[in-house]
Amino acid sequence: MTAITLVATTGRAADGTNDYRSLLSQAVILEDGPAQIELIKQLVGASDELVARGLAAWRVNELYVYTSADGAKIPFLLDAQQDSEGKGRGVLLTDGQFIKDNHGEPVIFLASGLTPADTNSKLRKAIKTTLDLFAIASPMPNMRRDAVIKLGQEQNPEYLPYFQSRLQIEPNAQVIAALSEAVALTQIVSPDDKIRTAAINSLARMQSINALDFLKQLEKKATLAPAKYSPQTARALRDAIVRIETHIWWGHFFGTAFRGLSLASVLLIAALGLAITFGLMGVINMAHGEIMAVGAYTTYLVQGVFGSGLLFSLFGHPVSVKGVGLSGGGLDCYFIVALAASFFSAALVGLALERGVIRFLYKRPLESLLATWGVSLVLQQLFRHTFGAANVSVVSPSWLSGSFVVSDILFAYNRIFVIGFAVFIVFGTYLLLTRTSLGLQIRAVMQNRAMASCVGVRTDRVNMMTFALGSGLAGMAGACMSQIANVGPSLGQSYIVDCFMIVVLGGVGNLVGTVSAACGVGVTNQILEPWLGAVLGKIIVLVGIILFLQWRPNGIFVTRSRGLDS
Amino acid sequence: MTHTFTKRELILILLLALGGLVVLPGLNAFVPAASALHVSSFTLSVYGKYLTYAVLALGVNLLWGYTGILSLGQCLFFSLGGYALGMYLMLMIGKLGQYKADIPDFMVFLEFLTKYPATGGLPPHWIPFKHFWFAAAMVIIVPAVVAYGFGWLAFRSRIKGVYFSILSQALTYAACLMFFRNDFTFGGNNGLTDFKFLLGYDINAPGTKRVLYLCSAGLLLLTYLFCRWLTATKFGLIQRAIRDSENRVLFSGYATADFKLFVFVIAAIIAGLGGALFVPQVGIINPSEMSPEKSLEAVVWVAVGGRGNMLGPILGAIGINSLKSYATHAWAEQWPYILGFLFIFVTVFMPKGIIGLPAQLGEIKRRYSARNQPTPVRLAPDSVPPVSSEGARK
Numbered sequence: 001m002t003a004i005t006l007v008a009t010t011g012r013a014a015d016g017t018n019d020y021r022s023l024l025s026q027a028v029i030l031e032d033g034p035a036q037i038e039l040i041k042q043l044v045g046a047s048d049e050l051v052a053r054g055l056a057a058w059r060v061n062e063l064y065v066y067t068s069a070d071g072a073k074i075p076f077l078l079d080a081q082q083d084s085e086g087k088g089r090g091v092l093l094t095d096g097q098f099i100k101d102n103h104g105e106p107v108i109f110l111a112s113g114l115t116p117a118d119t120n121s122k123l124r125k126a127i128k129t130t131l132d133l134f135a136i137a138s139p140m141p142n143m144r145r146d147a148v149i150k151l152g153q154e155q156n157p158e159y160l161p162y163f164q165s166r167l168q169i170e171p172n173a174q175v176i177a178a179l180s181e182a183v184a185l186t187q188i189v190s191p192d193d194k195i196r197t198a199a200i201n202s203l204a205r206m207q208s209i210n211a212l213d214f215l216k217q218l219e220k221k222a223t224l225a226p227a228k229y230s231p232q233t234a235r236a237l238r239d240a241i242v243r244i245e246t247h248i249w250w251g252h253f254f255g256t257a258f259r260g261l262s263l264a265s266v267l268l269i270a271a272l273g274l275a276i277t278f279g280l281m282g283v284i285n286m287a288h289g290e291i292m293a294v295g296a297y298t299t300y301l302v303q304g305v306f307g308s309g310l311l312f313s314l315f316g317h318p319v320s321v322k323g324v325g326l327s328g329g330g331l332d333c334y335f336i337v338a339l340a341a342s343f344f345s346a347a348l349v350g351l352a353l354e355r356g357v358i359r360f361l362y363k364r365p366l367e368s369l370l371a372t373w374g375v376s377l378v379l380q381q382l383f384r385h386t387f388g389a390a391n392v393s394v395v396s397p398s399w400l401s402g403s404f405v406v407s408d409i410l411f412a413y414n415r416i417f418v419i420g421f422a423v424f425i426v427f428g429t430y431l432l433l434t435r436t437s438l439g440l441q442i443r444a445v446m447q448n449r450a451m452a453s454c455v456g457v458r459t460d461r462v463n464m465m466t467f468a469l470g471s472g473l474a475g476m477a478g479a480c481m482s483q484i485a486n487v488g489p490s491l492g493q494s495y496i497v498d499c500f501m502i503v504v505l506g507g508v509g510n511l512v513g514t515v516s517a518a519c520g521v522g523v524t525n526q527i528l529e530p531w532l533g534a535v536l537g538k539i540i541v542l543v544g545i546i547l548f549l550q551w552r553p554n555g556i557f558v559t560r561s562r563g564l565d566s
Numbered sequence: 567m568t569h570t571f572t573k574r575e576l577i578l579i580l581l582l583a584l585g586g587l588v589v590l591p592g593l594n595a596f597v598p599a600a601s602a603l604h605v606s607s608f609t610l611s612v613y614g615k616y617l618t619y620a621v622l623a624l625g626v627n628l629l630w631g632y633t634g635i636l637s638l639g640q641c642l643f644f645s646l647g648g649y650a651l652g653m654y655l656m657l658m659i660g661k662l663g664q665y666k667a668d669i670p671d672f673m674v675f676l677e678f679l680t681k682y683p684a685t686g687g688l689p690p691h692w693i694p695f696k697h698f699w700f701a702a703a704m705v706i707i708v709p710a711v712v713a714y715g716f717g718w719l720a721f722r723s724r725i726k727g728v729y730f731s732i733l734s735q736a737l738t739y740a741a742c743l744m745f746f747r748n749d750f751t752f753g754g755n756n757g758l759t760d761f762k763f764l765l766g767y768d769i770n771a772p773g774t775k776r777v778l779y780l781c782s783a784g785l786l787l788l789t790y791l792f793c794r795w796l797t798a799t800k801f802g803l804i805q806r807a808i809r810d811s812e813n814r815v816l817f818s819g820y821a822t823a824d825f826k827l828f829v830f831v832i833a834a835i836i837a838g839l840g841g842a843l844f845v846p847q848v849g850i851i852n853p854s855e856m857s858p859e860k861s862l863e864a865v866v867w868v869a870v871g872g873r874g875n876m877l878g879p880i881l882g883a884i885g886i887n888s889l890k891s892y893a894t895h896a897w898a899e900q901w902p903y904i905l906g907f908l909f910i911f912v913t914v915f916m917p918k919g920i921i922g923l924p925a926q927l928g929e930i931k932r933r934y935s936a937r938n939q940p941t942p943v944r945l946a947p948d949s950v951p952p953v954s955s956e957g958a959r960k
Binding site: 381385546 | 630719728732735740862866869902906908917
């Protein structure tokens with residue numbers, strides 16, 4: 001065992017490569033099974049790709065033996081590049097060169113015409129172990145981590161020395177954690193009671209979720225055969241299981257809370273525009289979802305302009321837009337521009353909608369619902385004609401893809417961004433409504449249109465601006481959606497019912513209400529989803545809202561008023 | 567609005583009833599297929615479908631046009647009626663399904679036999695639907711009970727105007743999601759289809775189709791007469807008073823919530839009956855029939871035809887659906903534009919719909935001539951009260 005460890009630690013030396021190759025060749029040619037296995041074990045630590053390929057080929061019967069002119073036996077495998085008949089050049093294991101004939105031309109072999117080097121199940125097992133252990137030395141930290149986790153779960157005491165030696169030189173913190181976990185996990189099956197207890201305790205300290213199943217199995221064994229396990233071990237086991245389960249519970253709790261919060265932010269961003277157009281102005285805009293889609297498609301356009309250009313058809317005429325051709329970091333910036341662009345494009349569409357349709361219907365809110373539904377039909381078909389019925393692809397910038405893990409809870413960057421963005425636009429809207437003269441005028445008009453008009457507020461213009469503002473927010477919501485959902489003609493349809501419910505639930509004309517309703521719905525949805533599935537969870541939430549409104553017909557937060565029908 | 571018909575109205579109704587109940591089925595039954603005048607069974611079924619839509623539209627109109635309640639969930643009741651009859655039709659297929667089993671096909675491939683072994687794979691609530699009378703009773707009872715429950719909750723807490731619309735939309739959306747689920751035992755995504763027999767008659771035979779068409783036309787006529795009668799009574803007067811100013815009615819001592827609840831339940835029953843006749847003629851009922859868009863469409867038929875009178879919704883339902891089946895063939899791509907712009911135009915510029923168009927044009931003409939005349943002509947007071955001033959915000 002010590003000898004192997006020695007090889008494993010010293011094998012990284014550059015001059016060791018050839019040794020490993022000849023070791024492998026030796027192992028292949030040998031006829032003696034146990035000696036072969038011993039040699040294969042010694043290969044651990046080789047970071048040579050050819051050795052790995054040779055071993056892998058040997059395991060699947062694709063390694064052959066070549067007898068050279070001078071009678072020396074050299075193993076070889078066929079080149080990965082083979083022609084249609086399966087013929088390929090032979091690659092010698094000793095130096096990676098092609099086998100050449102007398103004229104110096106590579107010899108072509110046919111796989112089916114060759115006899116593979118002998119293997120048996122024991123050999124194959126040894127090869128697999130060695131190959132698995134190769135991964136521990138992989139240059140990629142992620143590969144190393146995954147390999148260590150996998151090997152640790154095999155609880156094979158033979159791996160222990162490799163883990164421990166790697167632990168001493170491993171630079172990456174994640175891999176170190178995985179290694180210590182693997183060591184402890186392997187040690188809990190050790191016959192030595194002290195080592196076992198110490199390992200269990202260290203797993204408990206690490207709050208290792210991977211180890212829970214193994215600990216439970218061990219506990220089962222301990223109750224079946226109490227004689228073999230000391231009371232300390234049994235107690236340590238119980239404590240460890242409780243501790244890890246508590247950790248899982250909290251991880252689950254915070255994970256659900258985080259996902260709920262991020263769903264709440266999505267809903268909030270989508271509903272905020274509606275909270276202004278419906279909540280403050282009383283206009284039921286069924287085209288709200290389509291205005292979100294305008295924002296999402298604007299993001300797509302901006303991405304095309306920043307990237308390699310795009311092609312769409314405008315009223316049946318193909319339009320091609322040349323892209324700037326940025327890539328990498330430059331292209332990643334597109335999203336910032338897209339957020340602003342989607343605000344303005346959606347605000348423009350909203351402005352046109354207000355001037356063209358809605359201003360005739362302020363006194364007939366039920367009919368604004370029908371007319372804007374007509375608008376939504378038209379816009380959806382327009383998207384279909386312009387960008388096609390299929391979803392378009394919006395690529396998230398690199399700083400929005402990926403995630404990090406804290407205490408076993410996964411935090412995806414795009415979810416964090418959505419939460420942050422929701423906070424940002426809610427705060428921005430709050431400031432706009434309470435700290436600017438436009439906000440003052442908006443509130444004045446909404447509270448008492450006639451009086452506001454009397455004191456000189458241009459109510460018509462305020463209506464226009466408010467609707468444009470609400471639409472712009474919807475557009476930004478659409479840009480945000482493009483990062484987490486599919487961008488297609490029916491993007492808006494999937495959110496419209498939720499949005500209305502949130503505004504009604506929160507209490508109309510009340511931003512705080514909208515925020516709390518979105519949080520409530522988002523978190524409830526995430527809590528119910530694992531139990532009941534997405535659809536049933538959604539149904540329960542909808543029914544819950546209907547019942548909640550029995551108790552508080554005007555929503556969570558009521559704007560107090562002496563009016564009969566406020 | 568009176569009990570008696572004006573002469574013009576009476577003639578119009580008689581003509582329509584004659585055309586719908588006698589001429590069309592007559593052309594189908596007695597004119598040889600080669601003749602240009604022949605109406606095929608397929609066409610007759612399509613018209614039958616439109617007539618059931620017209621029934622639904624009358625229900626919407628009773629609610630919206632006469633009581634001021636805009637429900638965006640009427641198609642839920644339409645579908646519930648349809649599902650109730652559809653369940654009976656499913657059980658009548660017998661062993662003629664794809665799987666030659668005693669239970670409907672979808673129950674076989676969803677493995678209901680393991681879920682409900684005691685009843686041979688049939689969920690317990692399906693069993694009584696073997697009897698036509700039970701299914702027919704459920705066509706009325708289920709929509710009525712659902713409408714009563716939802717209406718009681720909503721009207722009791724005085725949810726009205728747009729909030730009621732949004733809640734009813736959420737209700738139908740939730741129900742739609744529910745029916746899409748396979749384990750809700752109503753066929754999931756595919757719904758109920760592939761019917762064979764109705765009361766022992768082959769459902770695809772021309773004779774059965776003709777009878778179903780006649781039933782639809784008869785139902786429409788009865789619904790029309792019922793709505794016309796109801797709105798002409800004192801009850802109808804209170805209904806319209808609620809539409810125009812609910813608070814005044816409330817303060818005059820009327821329990822407006824009860825009145826609204828009654829109308830809501832009646833409208834649901836009407837929708838359910840329409841749905842029950844829709845299903846055998848179309849041959850399928852699935853959850854997409856209760857999606858929020860369908861209910862919105864029904865509201866739009868009423869808006870386009872003209873609400874607040876009884877002929878407008880019928881005209882709107884049949885007209886728009888005929889246009890739709892023509893347009894989806896002729897200009898499939900442009901149809902959503904046509905429909906969309908039609909809604910926008912009608913709601914913005916023609917609040918009384920097509921039926922109200924002559925009156926609207928007359929008004930414009932009067933104003934125009936009034937402007938051109940030196941002496942101002944006193945305008946006749948608008949006979950139809952404003953549609954709704956309730957919902958308008960201060």
